[in-house]
Amino acid sequence: MRFFYYLIVLFFSLSACQQLGKTPFLCQIVGYDQHIELSWQAKAGAQYEVFESVAGQEHFLVKTDFPFYLDFVGTSKSRNYRIYELDDKSRRLVFEGEGESRDFSDEELLDMVQRYTFRYFWEGAHPQSGMVLERFKDHLKGNIAASGATGFGLMAIPVGIERGFISREEGAERVLKILNFLKKADRFHGVWPHWMHAETGQARPFDEKDDGGDLVESSHLLAGMEAVKSYFLEAREAEGDIRVLAQELIDGVEWDWYVKESPYLRWHWSPNFKFEGSQRIEGYNQTLMTYMLAIGMKNEIGSAYFKEGWTNVNNNHFLNGREYYGMYLPMGNPNYGGAIINSIHSHFLINPFGLQWEEISFEEQVVNQAKINFAYCVDNPKSHSGYSKDCWGIGPADNPWGYEMHHPGPKDNGTIAPSAALGIFPYTPEESMRALKHFYRERGKELFGYYGFHDSFNDNAQWVADTYVGNSKAATLLMIENYRSGLLWKLGGNSALIQNGLKFSGFRYEAGES
Structure with missing residues (x-):
């Protein structure tokens, strides 16, 4: 029904604009739950003025050189719009049209958030290489791509296809563009840098002594390759090329x-x-x-390395064993388990439900860490402005003073990250949906833009981020999809590399989970 409505609006918009000048002005109007989106094909060097008419009264909305405008009007509201195009020589009316918002169901809200968030990885990617940028603002992008965010962008492409945002052919073409670029990019014993120039592939320093290969960021990139290998299985030339090229890149890592x-x-x-x-x-x-990738690929880097490294019980943030708000945490930082991304990033493709390592339940870990994050915000021990059962989510994000790996306890400075609440949707579905509705319906005008939710806000400082960040966008898009369909978990379950890593590390699934 939404697609049919979209086609009606698009047809109306195109026919209306063709009556206003010799050259068609391509504009779309789409109504959502609280806002109406106008987007158009801009002419190079032109600016645009947008006006709306309410009850016969016309109001100026914006003057912009960016080809979209989101008008937050409330639900079930109708508006008439005019768009004027301005250049050095003239100001001319190029479009007139009507849009209407309407009440959305929960499923439609999830569709909307995923559609907008997917844009970050699709429209926001670098046009030459397809690489995903570390972060950007609506009007200001750059040339610094992030390996990890690009890996998440590869995972996003099957989501975009399955949700109907792009075609399978478009998705395959983009994947090949990225993989071919990575084949030529700088590598350090097979490992890509954290940051690289999105046109040349040359490494860019992440900090003073981190100017070479970043194994963690590259593992997100490799996981993305595993996801597209598992997804593009049809007997088409492009899909065969994806599987061959992705495997070639994976094989090149010197673990x-x-x-x-x-x-x-x-x-x-x-x-x-x-x-x-x-x-x-x-x-x-x-x-x-x-x-999991290292052990799955080179199982001589096996359980001994895993026990000495990731599960090293001698460090103070592997085993936890405490209760917070009546919920037990097997693992994690003594401060409420640490950053919530611990329960997100590796679990884009590794389903934690039913997953066991020795006596540790990963399901208990991720679900309880998510619920503790929620309970902490409701409790609000530091009396921050805004925290509530509707407004919650503490995670890594921008803040008024920079960027921080926020988490409950000492790293809580009053900053709320929508992705922290939405990125744990499979673990706290009711609480996360309530947060989504609050962020969009109550605060959408300041928080929601062309690429979905802005990174964060801090009511103590009366501050809202003007940035979108790749890691945050991935948490929102991919974990909502895992909540809805389990798509990424299925792709991870079909990856022999990831499953071998789990097996050789001593993981097991309880009956009925994988």
Whole structure:
């Protein structure tokens, strides 16, 4: 029904604009739950003025050179619009049309959030390489791509296809563009840098001594390749090319290099600084996938490395064993389990439900960490403005002073990240849906843009981020999809590499889960 409505609006918009000038002005109007979106094909160098008419009274909305406008009007509201095009020589009326918002069901709200968030990975990707940028603003993009965010972008493509946002052919073409670019990009013993130039593939320093290969970021990229290998299985030339090229890139990683002189994986290596300043990769954190890929690919990097590295019980943030708000956490930082991405990033493709390692239940871990995050915000021990059962979610995000790996406890500075609540949808579906409705219906005008929710906000400081961040966008898009269909978990379950990593590391699934 929504697609039929969209076609009606599009037909009306195109026919209306053709009556206003010799050259058709391509504009679409789509009504959502609280807002009406106008988007158009802009002329190079032109600016646009948008007006709306309510009860016969016309109001100026915006002057912009960006080809869209989101008008938050409330639900079941109708508006008439005019768009004027301005250049050095003239100002002319190029479009007139009507849009109407309407009440959305929960499923339609999820469709909407996923559609907008997918744009980050599709329209927001670099046009030349298809690489996904670390972050950007509506009007300001750059040339710095992130390996990890691009891996998440590869995972996003099957979601976009299954949800009807793009065609299968378009998705395959984009995947091949990215893989061919990565084949030529800088690698350090097979490992890509955290950041690279999105046109040349040359490494860009992430910090002073991190100017080479980043194994954790690259593991997200490799996981994305595993996802598209598992998805594009049809007997079409492009899909066969995806499988061959992705495997070639995966095979090129020198895992042995990143365990040199240590019984655990190292985070990064630099040709200039070697392993100086490189962290050991250990849990409990977002790096589970790194070990699963290493062990699945080179099982001689097996359980001994996993136990010494990720599950090292001698560090103070692997085993937890405490209760918070009556909920037990087997693993994680003593401060409420640490950052919520620990329960998100590696679990884009690894289903935690029913997953066991020795006596530890990963299902108990991720569900309870999610519920503790919610309970902490409701409790609000630091009396921050805005926290409630509707407005919650503490996670890594921008804040008024920079960027922080926020989590309950000492790293709670009053910043709420929508992705922290939406990225744990499979674990807290009712609480996450309530948060989604609050962020969009109550605060959408300030929080919701062309690429979905902005990264964060802090009511103490009366501040809202003007940025979108790749990791946050991935958490929202991919985990909502896992909640709705389990698509990414199915793709991970079909990856022999990931499943071998789990098997050789001593993981097992309880009956009925995979």
